[in-house]
Amino acid sequence: MRITELLTKETIAMDLSATSKDQVIDELVAQLNSAGKLSDEATFKQAIHARESQSTTGIGEGIAIPHAKTDAVQSAAIAFGKSVEGVDYQSLDMQPAHLFFMIAAPAGGAQTHLDALAKLSGILMDEDVRAELLQAKSKEEVLNIINKHDDEASDESSEEAAVTNAEADSEKGLVLAVTACPTGIAHTYMAADALKNQAKKMGVPIKVETNGSGGIKNHLTDEEIEKASG
Numbered sequence: 001m002r003i004t005e006l007l008t009k010e011t012i013a014m015d016l017s018a019t020s021k022d023q024v025i026d027e028l029v030a031q032l033n034s035a036g037k038l039s040d041e042a043t044f045k046q047a048i049h050a051r052e053s054q055s056t057t058g059i060g061e062g063i064a065i066p067h068a069k070t071d072a073v074q075s076a077a078i079a080f081g082k083s084v085e086g087v088d089y090q091s092l093d094m095q096p097a098h099l100f101f102m103i104a105a106p107a108g109g110a111q112t113h114l115d116a117l118a119k120l121s122g123i124l125m126d127e128d129v130r131a132e133l134l135q136a137k138s139k140e141e142v143l144n145i146i147n148k149h150d151d152e153a154s155d156e157s158s159e160e161a162a163v164t165n166a167e168a169d170s171e172k173g174l175v176l177a178v179t180a181c182p183t184g185i186a187h188t189y190m191a192a193d194a195l196k197n198q199a200k201k202m203g204v205p206i207k208v209e210t211n212g213s214g215g216i217k218n219h220l221t222d223e224e225i226e227k228a229s230g
Contacts, residue, residue, distance in 0.1 A: 001116040003123075003150050004143050006078045007101075010035035012139045013081035016100070021058075021089045025049070025066060028079040028102040035077065037104055043072035044104065058091030059190060062134075063124055067103035077104045078120065080142060082134060099124070099133055118212065121189040123149045125197060175204055176220055176228045180211040188212040 013031045018024040025048055033041040047068035051057065058064040079102040086096025101120065123129055129149050136142045177195050181187035192208040199206035209220045 003078070003116050003120050003146050006076055006116055007080055007120075007143070007146060008035070008077075009139045009143070011037065011077050011079045012142055013079065014139060014142075016081040016083045016087075018081075018083065018087055021052075021087065024064070024081070024083075024087055024089065024097075024100055025052075025102075028066070028081055028100060031079045031081070032077055032102065032104050035079075037075055037077040038072055039074045040072040044068060044070060047072060048102070056090045056092065057187070058089035058097050059187065060091050060093035060095065061125075061127075062086070062095065062098040062130060063101075064089045064091065064097040064099070065101045065103060065121070065124075065187070065190075067105065069105040069107060071107045073104045073106040076106055078102065079104070082136075084134065099130060118189040118210075119150065120146075121187075122193040125190060125193045173205070174224065174228060175199060175206040176224060177206065177208045178211060178220070179208060 011031055013027055016024060016027050018027050025045065029038075029041060029045045029048065032038050032044070038044050047070040048066050051068050052066065056064075057066045079100075081100045081102075083096075083098055083100075086098050089097035089100075091097050101124070123146070126149065129145065132145045133142060136145060177192070179188050179191040179195070181191075188210050189212065192210050195208050196206055207220065207224065208218060210217045
């Protein structure tokens with residue numbers, strides 16, 4: 001599934017008027033509701049705030065990805081909005097957030113939806129993508145940017161699988177990691193991509209197991225764990 005099957009013109013708010021975290025949430029929830037993606041706006045908003053109470057979804061680098069998985073979602077969707085000035089979203093790096101993606105996932109959502117959300121999380125780790133989105137002037141431009149990098153992410157995923165398999169069979173020391181998030185929708189995959197990007201910069205082979213809503217992926221084998229701990 002392509003990301004733009006979930007992120008559409010109807011779910012894009014573009015330039016937000018919000019000056020606070022709560023106002024950002026209000027605007028994006030309203031955008032999803034007006035697009036017909038929610039069956040109960042109040043319940044969905046409550047679920048978003050409940051997720052925020054566990055830990056902020058302002059992950060740093062100017063990005064916030066509020067998300068919730070609940071029966072109040074009629075169909076899976078992603079809402080987008082941006083603030084050039086920035087909003088204090090209580091982000092992990094204590095810096096203002098500029099790009100906001102709100103993920104609405106129905107309870108028991110299809111695996112294809114979760115795969116698309118995981119792919120979006122990875123794409124947003126690219127500094128160039130963030131700069132392009134911040135400069136976008138129209139909904140069409142936002143969709144074009146996401147589509148372009150969606151294609152690139154699909155190609156890189158195939159190449160990465162081959163490289164990981166080769167590294168696992170080599171004599172080089174392989175770093176192992178596991179990432180997980182309370183809802184397993186976004187942060188699980190963003191954390192994995194952040195680790196892989198840093199490992200690539202350092203020239204260190206790494207395998208990251210993700211434990212998200214779609215279950216365990218890139219499962220660490222007993223042999224790999226024993227080799228890494230030896």
